[in-house]
Amino acid sequence: MRPSILKSLKPDVIVEMLEMAFRLENWDKMIKTADILYDCVQCIYQEQQYRKAKELLLLPLELEHPLVYYYGSSHLMRGIAHQEQGQYVESRVCIDKYAELGWLEGLGEEGLEVVEEFRFVAQANGHALDLISGRVEGLDAYAEFLRENPEEVLPGLDTIVRTALRHGLNVDDLIATFAEQTAEFGTYEDEGNLAHYYHYSYHIALYHKRTERRGEALKQVLQALSLAHQSGNDGHFKRSLALFESLREGATGEQVREVQEILRGCLGGESIE
Template sequence: MHLSILKAFNPDFLVEMLETAHYFEQWDKLLYTADILHSYAQRIYEERLYCKAMGMTIPLIRMQHPLVYYFGFSQQMRGVACQHLGNYKQARDSIYKYVELGWLEDLGRDEQEIVLEFRHLAKVNLYAVEILSGKTDLLDDYVRFLQTYPKGLLDGLVVIMQTALCYRLNVDKQLSQLTDDISKIKSKQDKTEESQYRRFCFLMNSYNMRTT
């Protein structure tokens, strides 16, 4: 997509579109919009490098987040879409693109924190992709990681239940290790978590019906 067209986009509006598509599980739309956001971030970054190399003033673009955030978020959402569509190879490829964002130049302290956050997300999401693709021996390691990373807990619970149903596994032990954390989710949810929590409850009910 041409730079002049890309620059006409508002990256924060694209983020909102991605969040909405994720909430309503519109995976094809999520893929399409994630690719646009990543192309936007890439072209703006290239323009900044060019201006820096030529000694020109870097254009000021109004954005709510540092540019590194849009690199990471676009690939994160692309990986999520691929995972839900069952395309685990492409999901891995997307994860590998945000597991290490430190290659971007001129990262300050705030940007480094964003890099670290995406590194944690990449680790938990790579666990999910590997487990869903059949490496169920990683479940115990996954649970231990979720206990240290509360932000990934709800998505992780969905992955555990999907794995249990897909591979006909008993995951009572893993769930018991997360009982206290599940109780906290029940008592405290924000709006963005409601859909995922309902999904977890649906999968949990299906699992209980299967095991009774």
Template sequence: MGSSMIRCKIEFYIRENELTLQGFAEKCGLNRGTLSAIINRNPPRNISVRELDRITQGMGLPEGELYFLYVEECLMQSAPHWRRVKPFLLRCAAIGKLNCIKIILEILADDLSNIQGVFVTAEQMFEQGHQEASGLLYQCVIECEKYNNSERLAISCYRLFQLNIGQDAGGNLRAALRFEPYRRGLPVQHRLDALIELIKIYFSVHNWEQLESLADELIEQSQAVYTERERSKRTSNPSRAEPIRLHKPLIRYFGQGYLCKATALQKMGRYEEAKEAINFYADLSWLEPANDEEVKQMLQFQEWATANSFTQDILMGHQEMLEPYVDFLQSHPEEILPGLVTIIQSANQYHFSIDWILDEFADSISVFDQFTDVVNMERRLRFAIQYSIYCVRRGRMKEGMESCLKALELSAVTNNETHFGDLIKEFMYARKAGLEGGESFLSSKL
């Protein structure tokens, strides 16, 4: 029926517009013989998706207008053939015909031998940036896969995890929990990237124990790749398997592992252990960076090590380190937001004034709203909370309440419930303090 309907539409258009077959073929940019075989041969010649697009354009119809009829002609009346199915799926993804993709997947799922083709096509869609369409195919693979230890199952779960990451911290955590059981089934080049993405999520929800565990796993996996590479250099057998190709330089994975481990230890108050972890990524020259990009990354980790060494000292209450830390932040603007979070947290814990520092960085603070990635949204939230605490304790009630409300707003945007307890405590502190204008300001804003 599908091919007959497409053929009927073509014939009707030709008659209605008083065209010859040759004239319509030229309008579509097709060979006359090809068009004749599609219309006149019995049974009709199969139409490729490229030809269908040209015919649709030649008839002046919207892009993809005939796709539902093509689904019937291509799939529902005969066994699907990947030579036609794959290009059609890719075109549907490109122009957003998701309903057509869903219909095709229902048909393909009836024969499990199609699942490898679905997976390969999903990977191509993902690389091309067709996220929503690729998600449909990955979900099909997950639902049809027979083996729990399948690599393509693990990769499909990883891709859905990547597609589901956004600004919603709660949603990100749920996506992480669904994916985590499958991460060990990933090939190592994907597993390293997956660990970094999981680390970011557990950082945002302040699960420091899990953060440390994932950082240790990242270091372990990086070490395994390094050991294998060193072994490959020493072997004289040219037939050995091709070395693992990572998406990023190995130096980055090692550095991220130790950096995140130090961060987790710092957050748990284990500052001396954190300093030991910092020493590991302060000098990564033993990995022998092979090009300018790797040298650049090595130097970046050195800078981060310097910044985070300052962080440990500040968090331990060493006020004599404030001036050199401020000098460091002024020459490294990308560190200002996390640096001020550290400084204000220490000021609140050890009860010292940092008004001069806040004045120094007033312009930088005024543009924090421009930072909208997951990590910096979490930093902005922590800064708002700590700044609220700082102001309320110094009697600057209005300023403190404004920052507290800002923190509540950021908590809602990111769906991050981790900080709600801190916020409520500060509101209670403000109420108990009974400072002039505090309660009336809060009630007017709410």
């Protein structure tokens, strides 16, 4: 993309596009958009460095975050997309990049705080990538990391359950370890945690189904279905509804009515019978 075009782009708008692609699970779009974000901030950074060297006035930047945030976000979102596509080597490269962003000049106090935040995210995501890619010997170490960082428990438990599903593990003991924190998931209200809660509910439903605990599976898939409806995510809703249908034979009348009520809400209150 030509520098003249890159200079006209707004990094915050590109971040919004990345978040939209993430919500829609459009991984190819995420990678392309992350590349555009990186090129955009690189163009801005190089222009500022040139002006500093020539002792010229710096460009006024109307950004919501320090410039380093956009570098980190481009690598982070690209890495997530690669991981979801099973491209673990590429994902690891991205993690290594946002693990150390201190090379940028002129970070300032706020920029250094962003560097530390991305360093922590890289540590968490590095653990998760190890597990998802099959290095399951790190489960206990990851559980200890979650105990030390309770704000990571929700996405962390989802990672553990996904690892169990992918590699045929029994993680009942690990799940029980965090039962107290799990009970608090329903109190979360921000969009990010609700998205994590949906994924956890859906994957733990699959896990319980696999282990023949259909009662628990139905309870969790109903939670996933409700969250998907609440967020308006059609893809999540269809996936959860399909999982419920696979478990319908064991559902109680109350659970069936609960699903019908959600479906009725989708139809604006019209009867579905």
